[in-house]
Amino acid sequence: MKTTRVLALPALLALALGLGAAQAQSTPGTGTSATGGQAAPMAQPGTGTRNLPVKADKVARGDRKFIEEAAGSGMFEVQIGQLAAAKANDANVKSFASMLVDQHTAANNELIKIANAKGVELPAAPKRALRRDIEKLGKKNGDEFDRDFVRNVGIKAHEKDIKLFEKARKDVKDADLKAFVEKTLPVLREHLAAAEKLPQSGKNAAAMGAGQR
Template sequence: MKRLSLMMMVVFAAFAFQACQNKAKDSTESADSANMTKDTSTNPSATGGIAVDENDAKFVTTAANDGMAEVAAGKLAQQKAVSKRVKAFADMMVTDHTKAGDELAAIAKTKNITLPAAPDADAQKKAEDMGKMSGKDFDKDYVNAMVDGHEKAVKLFTDASENCKDADLKAFATNTLPTLKMHLDSIKAIKASMK
C-alpha cells in the first residue's frame, strides 16, 4: 500500500511539474508557430501556405509585435508624460508606427503571413510596469525604453533591407528604415537633454 501511494505521488508530481513547464504562448509566439506550420513547399495560393520564406515571416511578426508595443507605449506616454518633448515624441510614435503597422499588415495579408494580435508578454509586462510610474520617473523609463527599442528596430530593419528575399518586404524595410533612424536620433536627443 505504501508503495502504491508513493508511486501515485511520483506520478502526480511529474504531471504537476509538466503543467508548470507548459506556459501559454503569447500572441507573437502563436503567430510564429502558425507561420511555421503553413505549407510552403508548393504553390502558396493553392495550399494556403505562406508566400515568403521562414526568415522573412519572422521579420514580419517581430516588426508587427514591436510596432504594436511602440504604439501602446506611445499612447501611455501621451497620457502620463510630463515633458512636452516626451509627449510630442509619443504622438509621433503613435502616428508613425500605426501607419507602418497598417502597411505591414497589408503586405502580410497578401503573403498569407499570420500576425500577432497583441504585443508579446514582455512588451505587455513593460507597459504594465510603466503604467505604475508617474512624473519624471515615467518620462525617464519611457525614454530609455524608446532608445533600446529603436536601436533594436534599426538593426532589425537594416538586416531586413539587406537580406529579405521577398521584394515587397525588402522595400517595406528599406522605406521604413529612415523613419526609424530619425526616431532613434530624436529620442537620443531627448535623453541627452534630460541629464
C-alpha cells in the same frame, strides 16, 4: 368537434416545427455555429489569424519571421506611445510619444497589407515581455515616467528595431517586404535621433559633462 380540434393542435405544432427546422437547414449562408449562434465573421488584420485565404508557403521562412517580429514591435510602440501621450509630464515627451503613435500606426497598417497579401498570420498582441514593459511603465509617474519612456522606448527599443530592420535589409527575399524595410528604416533612425535630443535621454547631460572636463 371540440375533441377533433384539441387532437389536431399537436399535429399542427409538430408540422410547423418540422418546416422551420427544414428551412433553417436548407437556407444557405446562415453561418450558424455548433452553439446555435451565427458563425464569427472573417478575422480582421492583426487579430492573430489570417483574414485572406492565401497560402503562407509562398513566403520564405525568414521573411515570415521578420513580418511577425516587426508587427509585434510595431504594436508595442503604438500601445506604449499611446500611454506616454496621455501620461507624460513633459510637453516635448508627449509630442514625441504622439509622433511614435502616428508613424508606427502607419507602418503597421502597411505591414498588415503585405502580410494579408502573402497569407502570413500576424500576432494578436506584442510578446509577453513587451506587454510587461507597458505594465511596468504604467505604474510610474512624473519625471521618472518620462525618463524611463525616453530611455527604454525612445532609445533602447528603437536601437533594437534598427538592428532588426538592418538585418532584414540584407536578408529578406520578398520585393514588397524589401521596399517596406527601405521605407521604414530611415523613420526608425529619425525616432532614435529625436529621442536622443530629449533632456530625459541623458545624452545631452553626458555630452555637457564631457565638454566641461
